Structure formats: C-alpha cells, structure tokens
Amino acid sequence: TTHFKPFNTLFLESQSILEPKGKVITRRLSDMAELYQDQKSAQSLMDENPLVYEVFNVEVPESIEHIQHCITVLYPGKVGEEFFMTKGHYHEILNRAEIYFCFKGEGKLVMQTQDGDYEELDMKPGTISYVPPNWAHRTVNTGEEPFVFFAAYPGDAGHNYGDIEKIGFRKVIVNESGEVKTVDNPRY
Ligand code: M6P
Ligand code: ZN
Numbered sequence: 001t002t003h004f005k006p007f008n009t010l011f012l013e014s015q016s017i018l019e020p021k022g023k024v025i026t027r028r029l030s031d032m033a034e035l036y037q038d039q040k041s042a043q044s045l046m047d048e049n050p051l052v053y054e055v056f057n058v059e060v061p062e063s064i065e066h067i068q069h070c071i072t073v074l075y076p077g078k079v080g081e082e083f084f085m086t087k088g089h090y091h092e093i094l095n096r097a098e099i100y101f102c103f104k105g106e107g108k109l110v111m112q113t114q115d116g117d118y119e120e121l122d123m124k125p126g127t128i129s130y131v132p133p134n135w136a137h138r139t140v141n142t143g144e145e146p147f148v149f150f151a152a153y154p155g156d157a158g159h160n161y162g163d164i165e166k167i168g169f170r171k172v173i174v175n176e177s178g179e180v181k182t183v184d185n186p187r188y
Helices: 039-044 162-167
Strands: 010-012 017-019 023-028 051-058 067-074 098-104 107-112 118-123 128-131 136-141 147-154 171-176 179-184
Touching (some): 067 136, 107 128, 107 171, 136 162
Antiparallel strands (some): 010 017, 023 051, 051 067, 067 147, 098 128, 107 118, 107 136, 171 179
16 A cells, blocks of 8 residues: 555664754754844854754654654753743644653743743653644753753644744743843843
8 A cells, every 4th residue: 555654763862863864954043143132142152153953853744644753952052141042933834733842951942822922831851841723932941951852743834933033932031140030022
C-alpha cells in the first residue's frame, strides 16, 4: 500500500545532532535584533553576533493528518537585561495548538491572544506545556545552560511572525539584580 512509513528520529543531546538531520533553523542575534528592548546593547553585540537558538525539525508533510515535531536548543544569554528568546509566532491557521516537553535547562513559555490576554508558564526538565488554539507563543531561556525542549503541532499549522515581529508580546522577561522578572513591554 501507499501508507506513510513509521520512522524514528534520534536526538543526540550532547552534540545537538538530530538523526536523520532534517531541516535546521539557525537564528543568530542579527536575525532578530529588533525584537529586543535594549537596542544599544543589541547593536554592541552585533560584531559577535551570538547564536541564540537552533531548531532541529523532523521532516513530515505539512498537512493536517501529520504532526510536525522538532527540538529547540535555546542558548543562555541576554541582550542588555532581556533574556535570549525565540522570535515567537501565532500559527498561520490560528486555531492550531502545540505541546512542549522540556528536557534540559529552564525557561518560560510566554503566550498571548489577539484579544490581549497574556499567560506565562515555567518550564524545567519534565514539564509538559500545552499551548491551546489561538495563543501566540515564545520561549525564553532564564537559566545559565542551554534550554532544550521538544515541540509537536498539527502539520498544517504554519508560522505567522507578522504581529509579533512588529511589537512583540505584552511583557518581556528580564534579569533584575539577579532575579527573573516579567515587566511590561514599553513598545506594546
Ligand atoms: C518551537 C516550535 C517551532 C518553532 C520554534 C522556534 O520549537 O514552536 O515551531 O519554530 O519553537 O520558535 P520561532 O519559530 O517562533 O522562532
Ligand atoms: Zn507554534
């Protein structure tokens, strides 16, 4: 028959390698510098242009009957006092949900709806987080080691960065004298 064949993927955590390799998305500061609050600090880090995160995608068809899945490695670091984070997105098909499973490091999952509702969840090894339909989502590394998590979502969901790239989320996650704080996003 023509059924899609089952397969395994292996994530070699110590080497940040996915087998088989699939599509890797690499995001450096220069790919997202305008998202951070402290533009002076962002500019001063530009020569170094640190690696902020990598997404290791398992390749499956982008249709509703399939489940996209990937591993994200979000590195520790800050731009000014704001922690390294993913760009964040709504799904192109807005009402598609997502599940995260954290297995290394620590961070926050920040979410908001188009009505302006805001929620955040802590993630640490063992946490399973549910992003319900209609919530934009971004992860933030609030720790000092790589923050590593698995994500799964419907095959046809897609990524919509538009709104988030312009103004971001309602809140930003910052270091305030050694403590992790959620503060209002002045641009929002
Ligand atoms: C998670 C998932 C992916 C996403 C990645 C990086 O692994 O939500 O779909 O691509 O994080 O986030 P972003 O695409 O917002 O940069
Ligand atoms: Zn998503």
